Amino acid sequence: MIPAAFDYVAPSTVDDAVRALSEAGEDAKVIAGGQSLLPVLRMRLAAPSKLIDLGRVAALRGVREEGDFLVIGSMTTHYDVQHDPLIRDHATLLALATDMVGDPQIRHRGTFGGSLAHADPAADLPAVALALDAEMVVRGMDGTRTVPAAEFFTDFFTTALRPTEILVEVRVPKMTGWSAHYEKFNRVAQAWAIVAVAAAVRVSDGAIAEARVGLTNMASVPVRATAVEQALVGQPATAESIRAAAAHAAEGTSPPSDGNADTAYRQHLAQVLTSRAVAAAAGV
Amino acid sequence: MKLEHSFTVPAELETVWQAVLDPERVAPCMPGATLTEVTGDTFKGSVKVKLGPISLLYKGNGEFLEKDDAAHKVTIKASGKDSRGAGTAAATVTLTLTEADGGTHGTVASELSITGKPAQFGRGLISEVGGKILDTFATCLAARLAPAEAPDLTVVKDPPASEPPTPAASTPAASTAAAASAAAEAAVASAASEAAAAVAADHAEAKETGRKAGEATAAHAPPATKPKLAPAPEPETEPIDLLSYAGPSLLKRAAPLLALVAAILAFVTLRRRHR
Secondary structure, X not given: OOOOOOEEEOOOOHHHHHHHHHHXXXXXXXXOOOOOHHHHHHOOOOOOOEEEEOOOOHHHOOEEEEOOEEEEEOOOEHHHHHHOHHHHHHOHHHHHHHOOOOOHHHHHHOEHHHHHHHOOOOOHXXXXXXXOOOXXXXXXXXXXXXXXXXXXXXXXXXXXXXOXXXXXXXXXXXXXXXXXXXEEEXXXXXXXXXXXXXXXXXXXXXXXXXXXXXXXXXXXOOEEOHHHHHHXXXXXXXXXXHHHHXXXXXXXXXXXXXXXXXXXXXHHHHHHHHHHHHHHHHOO | OEEEEEEEEOOOHHHHHHHHOOHHHHHHHOOOEEEEEEEOOEEEEXXXXXXXXXXXXXXXXXXXXXXXXXXXXXXXEXXXXXXOOXXXXXXXXXXXXXXXXXXXXXXXXXXEEEEEHHXXXXXXXXXXXXXXXXXXXXXHHHHHHOOOOOOOOOOOOOOOOOOOOOOOOOHHHHHHHHHHXXXXXXXXXXXXXXXXXXXXXXXHHXXXXXXXXXXXXXXXXXXXXXXXXXXXXXXXXXXXXXXXOOOOOOHHHHHHHHHHXXXXXXXXXXXXXXX
C-alpha cells in the first residue's frame, strides 16, 4: 500500500525542527531513517497529517569526543556507527550490536537515535544504550534536557520523549579497553531478536573487574541483568564461573510469551545467551 | 484468542456494580473511547488508540448480550473496523464481579478475533498490552471508587465529562481527605479565633451546597493539593469525548477497547514479517 497523504517538512536546523513539531501538534510525526516508520505508514497503521524529516539537519549527524564521553548525533546512521573509529575504540559494544541490526539496506538508512526513540522492545540498540549507561539529550520548545537510559525507555514503543521533543544526541561514557559481544538469537535471518544479550566486560589479570549486561526482548523495555553483573565482578574469566554468574540472568524478569517463545523458554534463553555473550566478550 | 484478566477494587461489590453501570464514574478511566449512540442495549462508538507510531481508529458497535444483576455478570459483544482499512476486530467480553477481602474482584474473560493485515502476523503482545491496559483501568477505577468522600467537604469534584480525562491517581481522594481533616483541625484548634468563626460561618451558610463548603474550607486549609491527574503510563490515547447517553455501562467502552487492543498488538507483529 502507499501511505495516506501527508504534509512534508524538511527543516535544516534543530530549532526549526522543534518549532515545526510543536506547531504541527498531535498529528505530526518525526521521521528519521524511516526504517520503522515507513512500513507503518505503508500499512496505514498510522496516518500523521505532517511528517517532519530530520534528514537535512546536519547538526544531528556525526560522532565526536567530549572528555570522557562520546557524543553521537541522533541522525547518525547505523552504517556510520558501525564504521566509526571512535565508537570502535571507546564503545565497542555499540559497534558490534549495530552490525546485527536488520540488513545492510536498513543500516544505510536507519539511524541510532531513530531506533532509540522508536523503543521497540525487540530492538537491539535500546538494550545496548542501557548497558552503556548512555544519556539521551532531548530538545523541546522549553530547552534541552538529559535523560539517562534507565529512565528513557518507559514501555512498548514509549519513551520519555514528550510529544514536542526531539532526541538530539546520545552521550555514551567511554569504555576504552573494555571488550564486548552482542549475542542475538532469532530463527529467521535479520529478524528481530527472540532474546538477545549485550555484554561488555573489563578483564584485568584474568579476572572480570567490571561487567555490563543488557537484555533485549525480555520485557516491554530493555533490562539490565544487574544480578549477573554483580555475580561476575571479581570472578576469574573462565567458562564455569561465567556460566554460574549467567544463571542469574532471568532473575526478576517476566518475559512475554508469544509465537516465538514462551516465558520459560525466554528465561532459559537469557541464561544461555548471557553465558555465551559474556564468555565471548571475555575472550574465553 | 482467549484472554483472561482480573483486577481488584477496594470498594464494596454493590458499589462497584453500580459504578460500573454509572458512566460518569468510570468513563474517564477508559481512554480514547467515544460513544456516538446508545439505544437500549446496543451502542455505537469508536476507540482511538496510539501505541508508539501507530494510531488506529476503530469504529464499530456492540451490544449487551447478558446483564445478570444477581450474579453481577455482564457479557458484551463488540466489533469494530479500522477506519483506514487495517482490519477488523471482534470481541466478546464477560465481566464478573465477586466479593473479595475488603473489596471487589473482577474477572474479565475476552474472546478476541482479528482479521486483516494485523491478523497475519502474531507477535503475541496482545495479552501483555491488554493486561496492562486493564491494569491501568483498574487502578483508575480503584482510585475513583476509594471511599473517601466526605459529604460537605468535597474539595474535588470529578471533572465534568467534557474535560480531558486522565486516570486519577489517589490524589482526589487524598486531597479530599486532607482538606477534610485540615478543616476539622482548623475548626477545633482555633475555636475562639476569627478564622474558625469564618470557617464555621461558611459551613453554616453553604450547608446545602457541599461544594461551596468545600471550597470555603479549602481556603482555610493548609495547602490542600490540587488534584493532579497523573498521565497514564500506558499507550497514549486521546481524551474521551463523552456525548450524552443514558445508563450505559463501563463495559460498553471496555469491549471496543479490548477488541482494538488486539489489533494494535497485531500491528506490532506485522512489522516482523515486513522486515
